[in-house]
Amino acid sequence: MVRVAIFDYGAGNIFSLKNSLEKSGATVNVITNFDEPNNYSGLLLPGVGNFDPAINSIRNYSKTEFKDYVGDMPVLGICLGMEMFFEKSEEGKEKGLNVINGEVIVLPPSLKVPHMGWNDLEIKRPGKILEGVDDGSWVYFVHSYRVKPNSDSVITAVSDYGIKVPAVVEQDNFIGTQFHPEKSSSVGKIMIENFLDVCKK
Structure with missing residues (x-):
């Protein structure tokens, strides 16, 4: 059984994400800092909250740096979680995690x-x-911002919303979805299981 952590920014309900992971066979812990020993196979940054408070909850409540804690562990960022991978956001003034x-x-x-x-x-x-996900599959979005990577090479899927919105990004051990896989029915379930498979490797 794979053991993963969800980082809780203190911003809202992460029950549906935890529930989806457990239904796919994972053991899930909710954490609020990076100072406990890392005995997880993967980390999830959920899509609830606002950019600056979420970044500050990662930076200000842990002695351990995010990048040091994560190392090469797979990280799935959902919506806001994905946006925090980048250098900065128009939603706030704080610097992002700068991993993409x-x-x-x-x-x-x-x-x-x-x-x-x-x-x-x-x-x-x-x-x-995206393994086993068909082109044209439908997923559930709730967002007001979009990511703009310096290189399109990190974008593995887009969605058309009048403009092409990067929907999935992948770079090294960082995977991000602008949509919510935990709210995306059977397609989302495939993606969550794919992430857990990556965590097992």
């Missing part, structure tokens, strides 16, 4: 914001979390 080069920008004012609901994926290249 690029920034987070607000969706254009010409679009209905937040983008909320089901949208289909356009798979650009194979990815660890």
